[in-house]
Amino acid sequence: MAVALVTGASRGIGKATAIMLAQSGYKVVVNYQRNKQAADEVISTIHAAGGEAIAIKADIADELQVMAMFVEIDNAFGPVTALVNNAGILFQQSTIEELTAERINCVLATNVTGYFLCCREAVKRMAIRHGGNGGAIVNVSSAASRLGAPGEYVDYAASKGAVDTLTTGLSVEVAAQGIRVNGVRPGFIYTEMHASGGEAGRVDRVKDLLPMKRGGQPEEVAQAIVWLLSDKASYVTGSFLDLAGGK
Numbered sequence: 001m002a003v004a005l006v007t008g009a010s011r012g013i014g015k016a017t018a019i020m021l022a023q024s025g026y027k028v029v030v031n032y033q034r035n036k037q038a039a040d041e042v043i044s045t046i047h048a049a050g051g052e053a054i055a056i057k058a059d060i061a062d063e064l065q066v067m068a069m070f071v072e073i074d075n076a077f078g079p080v081t082a083l084v085n086n087a088g089i090l091f092q093q094s095t096i097e098e099l100t101a102e103r104i105n106c107v108l109a110t111n112v113t114g115y116f117l118c119c120r121e122a123v124k125r126m127a128i129r130h131g132g133n134g135g136a137i138v139n140v141s142s143a144a145s146r147l148g149a150p151g152e153y154v155d156y157a158a159s160k161g162a163v164d165t166l167t168t169g170l171s172v173e174v175a176a177q178g179i180r181v182n183g184v185r186p187g188f189i190y191t192e193m194h195a196s197g198g199e200a201g202r203v204d205r206v207k208d209l210l211p212m213k214r215g216g217q218p219e220e221v222a223q224a225i226v227w228l229l230s231d232k233a234s235y236v237t238g239s240f241l242d243l244a245g246g247k
């Protein structure tokens with residue numbers, strides 16, 4: 001049976017994706033960093049709908065915690081067949097003059113190193129499956145990788161640029177092993193991430209500047225992720241879906 005790991009799945013896009021994957025028949029692992037109660041609520045929602053899910057606490061920037069999480073999944077559900085690298089962080093808006101090495105390294109540790117570590121552990125497991133059915137990975141990037149987030153989050157945007165390059169390179173590296181690697185690039189989505197960036201109402205502030213004149217919902221990103229992981233996207237790898245209302 002298909003086993004999906006969604007990182008950072010206690011809220012936002014990760015939560016919507018975990019719930020939708022469970023509805024699609026995956027056994028789902030809800031990774032979380034701190035908020036056990038929120039992760040347990042996602043599990044309860046999945047169980048109430050007849051799905052299978054467990055929650056695992058791990059900081060994706062910590063190599064040993066990531067390795068332990070994958071072993072725990074092996075034991076509970078069997079090896080991961082679908083990975084959604086979703087957990088990401090955004091700090092307060094700032095200009096380049098205000099950026100510190102500590103902050104930049106912190107952003108890169110989760111948004112880049114964390115994605116690499118989860119890809120590595122997933123590929124190790126997917127590569128031993130046969131018949132061109134190795135598995136699929138979706139990396140959640142951002143429209144910021146194309147636009148740069150000037151004056152606000154260039155560190156975050158650069159981290160997402162690295163996610164895009166990881167996606168492109170890894171998709172080629174593992175294609176012959178039957179593993180597909182794709183990316184999604186959300187634009188302005190209504191989640192709590194913007195409050196972490198210091199502006200809870202950011203999506204409403206910018207929405208009129210977007211061609212579609214509205215922000216996106218987490219479920220609108222989740223359904224694209226679920227499609228990219230599915231057999232309906234069996235010939236799609238190294239691709240990016242922009243979910244940004246036309247920007």
Ligand code: NAD
Nearest residue numbers: 008012013033059060086087088142186188189191192193
């Ligand atoms: P969110 O802040 O609601 O959720 C992110 C989750 O990741 C949180 O639960 C957080 O605890 C978790 N997390 C952070 N660091 C972690 C770590 N080291 N280990 C494990 N978990 C960790 O944000 P969201 O909007 O749902 O974002 C999900 C993804 O979508 C992120 O990669 C983000 O960069 C991307 N994205 C979001 C938007 C948007 O407008 N919301 C736009 C573009 C891209």
